[in-house]
Amino acid sequence: MKRNSKIIILLSVIIISVTGCIKDSLNIDPTRSNEENFDPNYLLTTAQMDYGNATEFQLYEMGGMVQIIASTLDYYSGGDKYSISLTSYNDRFFTNGLQGAARLLEAQKLAEKKDAVNNVNLIQIARIMWVMTMQRVTDIYGDIPYAEAGMAKYGIQYPKYDKQEDIYKDMLTRLEDAINKLDATKPGPAGDIIYNGNITQWKKLGYSLMLRIAMRLVKVDAALAKTYAEKAAGKTFTDINDNAILPLDGGSNEATQNRISNALLNDLPQVRWASTFINYLKENDDPRLYTLTEKADTGLANNNQIGKGGLQYTKQANPPAGSVNEVPVGMPNGYTIGGVRDIATAPGYPGVTGTGANASPLGNYARPRLAVFVTKRSLSKYLITYAQTELLIAEAKLRGWNMGAETAAQHYKNGLTASLQSMQQLDGMLAISIPDITAYVATRPLDISTNEKALNMINTEYWASTLFDLPEVWANYRRSGYPALVPVNFPGNITGATIPRRLTYPLGENANNRDNYQSALQRMGGSDLTTTRIWWDK
Structure with missing residues (x-):
């Protein structure tokens, strides 16, 4: 299974060069890629790689913000010291995210056109991945092109920016619809390198994602958060074998190597x-x-x-x-x-x-x-894990929501245990023995003497467990306020010695999509600042 996944990954690197052909519908030469002969599975594979193996700029910017890593290198100073360089690499997540979303949209359209019935699972998995991708982009920037994103082929060259509140509400309904339409009696997509087309696993991932999205809203719409968290209850991941893991390849092609490892290959002397x-x-x-x-x-x-x-x-x-x-x-x-x-x-x-x-x-x-x-550039990457999911359930239980019979303390224990157990899934050198895990977890019961202490333990462990999915670490820190990080006050910093709350939009947006960009800025106070809090970050 793993061998097949790697073959598909290697195939995926050709997609960037051929998807442009789809846009133009080049039907004159039948040997060229067009809507009739192009397999949408390739687009799914590429988009999964785009999302899971996200740009190494997360290390430069978010690794220091959340104080997982520290560096004396200049190009890490945006995240490590909140310097002006924070605005130098701000386009990567925006551009890469929206490009990935466009591929997923095209995969849906092509699959529907070819055979909507037999491609139902490809279509719905692409929709789930689309929600995952767009959540990351909106979490980083706030208001973003959403409803009209990836629609250039259909005549929308200048997409409007949607309000994050509207985006979040739509993501939840869209995600629920996609989960409900998954069909285990139909084939799974050949281009799925996460679960190899296992629809049962995708349903679990969908509900685990639903919980993650819902928990972002606890400060701004607790009722909606509760509704969707409870919809996910009992349907999320049940052990570490459910972890959504992106397999990577250590060969010579950089597109399929771990981007974090590639960055550290040059940077480790000062990281x-x-x-x-x-x-x-x-x-x-x-x-x-x-x-x-x-x-x-x-x-x-x-x-x-x-x-x-x-x-x-x-x-x-x-x-x-x-x-x-x-x-x-x-x-x-x-x-x-x-x-x-x-x-x-x-x-x-x-x-x-x-x-x-x-x-x-x-x-x-x-x-x-x-x-x-560093040297093992085939190191796999977590997308969503059982440990993260159990920790979020622990918080939901602490809030009194109906998440099943187990207590918040038990879900916290499950999450902590899973975090330690799953280390070996990435690499055997990270394995911790079961006796050591059991002994450690026994010393760390959830302190429920106050809600504040319990929330601190739950979300600080989430921070430690999520490790190198740094956009997610940063998002959950901003949402929860834990751990209680002490900001850096480096001379000349651009945030007033506060941890950044968002990235600014790419500079090109002001030139290429000015009216919609300016409308978004007006909703956020008129200025494009790293200190502006996005809608759910209150």
Whole structure:
């Protein structure tokens, strides 16, 4: 099954070059791609890849905002220090997201035209993926082109921006309709690289997505959130085998390699786990502290040599070769090497490794394990997980909603357990033993003495569990307010030393779709700012 998925992935890289032919309906040459001979499965595959293997710019911008990673590199400064560079890469999620949505729309149209009955599952899965894609875009920007997005082929060159409130209401009804129309008696789409056409799994994913969308609304429309959360109750993921995972390929084609790994391949010398993230793991004696981290070997030369494996942290008093008996130290956000906020001046700075010209200023900070997150570019990516879903159910139960018989504490336990268990699904090197998981979870029952304490535990664990789906980490942080991150106050920052609440629109929108762009800005106060809160972020 996995082998077949990888073959489909490799096929998908041709789609970008041929979809333009569809737009023009080139029917003169029958050997060229057109609506009659083009397989919409290819568009589904490409769109799934677009969504799951989202741009590496999430690492540069959102990784630092949510304090999962920290970096002294200039092009990470937008997220790490809220610098003006935050507006330099702001187009990627907008453009890539809307392009992915357009492919999904075209997949639906082609599938309907060819055989709407037998292609029913391709059509509905494309609709579910369309909702996933558009949710990410609106969560990042606020009001966006939605109802008219991807309609250039049908004469809409300048799509209007819809209100986020309207978008969210439509996503819920559209998603419910798509789930209800999935038909297990009909074939699954050949282009599905997530579940290989398993319709039962897609129904579970649909309801897990419904819960995620509903929970975004708890501050602005609690009644609607409750209605749809309760509709999803009992129909979501039931264990880690339901996790929606995008398989990737470690071959020579960059289109099918893990984009985060590709970025870290060049950036790891100046990228570290953030102190906020490491301190959370450390304070709770979390076993992930030792599976996710490593220390660069001594000195600047070893630190900068990507092919040079690091030292594994261990609690053993007499560590074996290749290990070090130290507790991982995270790097604080908001520092540079030299300059106005030199990392050497950071509180608790652990010092350099190496000496003289070979001194490494970041050498004592914990970095992502090179053999997992960097050199293994086939590392799969989570889209939606059982752990995330159980944590959201725990919050819904805490709010008194009808989510089934289990308590909020039990759903929290399920989510925490699943988060640790599912690490091995990404890579065997991240595996944590069942006895260690059981022992750890027993020490971390949900504190329900106050709602605030319980919400903090639930959503801080969501933050830690979601890891490198950084748009989702950022969205749930803004929605919930947890964890209680302390903003960076780097000189010259553009947010008034506050964590950004949205990305600004691409500059080209003002030139190419000015009237609709300006209308959207007026609804958000008249200015395109990273500090403006989107509709559900109250």
